[in-house]
Amino acid sequence: MNEAGNILFSGVGGQGILLASEITAYALLAAGYDAKKSEVHGMAQRGGSVTAQLRYGPRVYSPLIDPGQADIQMAFEMMEAVRYLPYLHPGSKVIVNTQKILPPAVATGQAEYPEEVLGELTRRGIVVIPLDAFALAREVGEAKTANVVMVGVLSSLLPIAAEVYRQVIAARVPERFREVNLRAFAAGRNVSA
């Protein structure tokens, strides 16, 4: 229980980022860790970039991850995997949903979506774990469970038994969506991270 870590969640409003961070937090707590999570509400909910910061360990004081200190990043959109580069360090692991959501400047033809954007991470010694979370979510029966697929991938990087996650998901999801979310978690867990 001496382990401590910092997980940065990033993506675009509406992708289920906050819920993914909640499931992870509940799992960490159930496994005996202290945790703190920081979110910013308000402007961020209007299609802008969204982040949540989750820190865990034997005792957590600060709710904020310092620059250079994120051990794992959960990027729900490809370009958002790179936006927070100053928070990463060589060896950081970035789980990336390779979906692209075009920002306004790209959608209106005034900028281009950067090509090969994940190369910015790998060439700095950051470990990239890419997956098409939407395709996996559709395979289990519900595209909207892509966030739980991502939680499944993350789970294999954290010192928590899969059973703990399954309990948390079962507890926090309405019954009619429970099975599909458990399948989504399993699909993510099977992605080799």
Place this chain on the structure above:
Amino acid sequence: MLAGNCLFRVVCVVTVASIEASSATIAAGGICCYEPDTEQEHLVTTPDRTALWMSGNEAIALGAHEAGVGVASGYPGTPSTEIMENLVRYPGVYCEWAPNEKVGLEVAIGASFAGARALATMKHVGVNVAADPLFTASYTGVGGGLVVVTADDPEMHSSQNEQDNRNYAFAAKLPMLEPSDPSEAREMVVQAFALSEELDTPVMLRVTTRVSHVKGVVQPAGPAPTRPAPEISRNPAKLVMLPALARKRRAVVEERMGRCRALAETTPLNRIEAGDSRRGFITGGVAYLYVKEAFPEAAVLKLGMSWPLPEKMIREFAASVEELFVVEELDPFLETHIKAMGIPCRGKELIPSQGELNTAIVRQAIDPASAPELFAPVELPGRPPNMCAGCPHRGIFFNLSRMKVFVSGDIGCYTLGFLPPLSAMDACVCMGASIPIAHGMVKALGEGGHSQVVSVIGDSTFIHSGITGLINSVYNNSAATLIILDNRITAMTGQQHNPASGGAIGGDTANRLDLEALCRAVGVRHVYKVNPHDVVETRKVLKEAVALDEPSVVISEAPCVLLPEMKERRPVSYYTRQENCVGCMSCIRLGCPAISWTAFKEGEAEARGYRRTQKGVSKIDEIVCNDCGQCASLCKFNAITRGEAKE
């Protein structure tokens, strides 16, 4: 799919009965279903205890409930909003959204005078609005405990300034408590009510974004104590603040703050954490957490009571350390008062006074050599917030962007009308300011000025503090057009009811203010109503109103697309007939997140059967589209069509 944070759904809670730390074997205990129960929903069972996982705002609501609060009033404002939204779910407390923070605090003062424990919540700038009753409630004191929560926003995540409201405690001569995290937030609300009654004073509780919107583990204290029933007790010498009586109360304020200073020396809210005495830190609020992480071995004086300060304790601590640092976010509040005691210390010469702090900033400010090497950011297309697909405000701002008028704006989602491609807001200062600023400009510009300036304000903001401005414009005769964006909800802060929405805080039906009748009642003879989704017709009305040389109001009526009833209506999508698209970009200029532009590469236009000079085509993302039809009303080439109704 996973449900969002729907507050009233039946939620199941898992109880982890046993867990072996490393192998994490879990036996699932009772899984229970229940009606709204705020504590159950947050329950976590860890190996050594049962606790709650809560945000600071949720913890403040819990603490207020535990303290037996009877009446709570507030106005929504990030980062304070969720306090009231959570408190209303507890039994035994009357909660309401007030039209503004001044009214909210006055309601709380009244409840306190009647003997109930009362809470007023607001964001930092809301205290400016409520400052008038605040400063005099300091003189009257309280009946039941009165706690005023100010939720400050260092870094301005969702605010127009980052004022440090600790200064209010000093200026209004009130005690202020300042928690560092959700756990302390719960505790300090309970302590604040007790302190309020002990000293007969309102007590301020200051939180910041990184307390309000941080989640942490909270230990509940149990059910609320039974409190005496409220009753009227007349005491005009204490409550009627005319000069002769106020002068007497002024002396009471001094005597009370003297008692509070003495209490500050002994309260467990302030504590010395012994450690390496080469460096000592005086700190409070969220900055305490950064000090603990940056210098875990150092001696710390943590001030949970930010005002008044425990001078003796500070002196003793200062004498016990070799070098004294004061670490605080924003203003040098503690530092200024500590230096005024004649105690040498270092603070803002090292620690930034702008924006939020974090552990790294604190560490490097004091040990510059500790700065690590960081990856530089990569330049990427920005992802600024945007009005939602189908937002009714877009139709108004698109028109304003074409009208060559100065747009005096206000506070709300519609402030995003400032952003390109609409770029249709020229000023925004504070709640309600849009109307008087337009009036002042018209008076300065003189003849013809009224047709060069319009003001734009949302329904909730108009009620908050726009109405008096409109009365002034009519009374003092300026003819700048006012546009009221009535989307039937306080949208920016996450869908709170207001006096024009027809609903109360808990969702009950409430009187719905008739905005048109109100405008006519204050003397506006020209009141128009438009459907902003009909962009072309709206333009005609706006032009007519702006040309008038008498006061005019245009009420833009269309509900926020995020309202639950709007989400449930299964919107029909518009789609693009790309064969008809001539690439004129009329729809693109709306800046709708559902519409994207594909530029043609060289020769592509002809190859795809378009004019050789056509630069590209637009496309509607039918999943994102919310069925407003603004783009269709602009398209002159029959390239945008409404689809069939979805099943």
